[in-house]
Amino acid sequence: MRGRDFRAFKKVINKFEGGYYNPRWHKSSGMGDSGETMFGIDRKHGIDENYSPAAKKFWTLIDKNKSRKVWKHYHRGGELETQLTELAAEIMQSPFRRNMNDFFTPQAKKIVENDYNLTFNFIYATWNGSLWFKRFASVINEAVSDGITDPRKLIKMAIKKRLNSGNKIIIKTGRKMSEVLGINVT
Secondary structure, eight states: OOHHHHHHHHHHHHHHHHOBOOOOTTOOOOTTTTEEEEETTTTTTGGGGGSSHHHHHHHHHHHHHOOOTTTTOOOOOOGGGGHHHHHHHHHHHHHHHHHHHHHSOOHHHHHHTTTTHHHHHHHHHHOOOHHHHHHHHHHHHHHHHHHHHOHHHHHHHHHHHHHHHSSSHHHHHHHHHHHHHHOOOO
């Protein structure tokens, strides 16, 4: 996938996802049980996406170039950043498509796919995991079922779901989503 959606994947990486984290090198209580992580892709917990050809290239490239001295917490790969960003975007496409197919009604899916802001929101929801994606999608499915099809109203609902999630990290990213997309939900 290239084009608008692929650019949106790269924008998620650049606006929402941090750089490198290695639990052996960077002790950070904020990372919880994360494994080695780059651009939000967790080597330990990234289930299916870590077995794709793009993921194998991604982690091989990191393994060949990482060093404790240079790859500090949040390091973005230096001269490899562009290549790693492209690979990370490619890695996340499959789980995004799977989530879109699994958690949206056909009508809601069509609306989301045809609106950049909604697509961007749900591309990022892929990084949040399938359970969060499903929660966010259910709000859109319900609204569409109730006859609300205006993408501007739906994106506000999606952001409000983040803001009212009760999860500090999801709330923070809801505020950031509002800022990045330039959408006031109040």
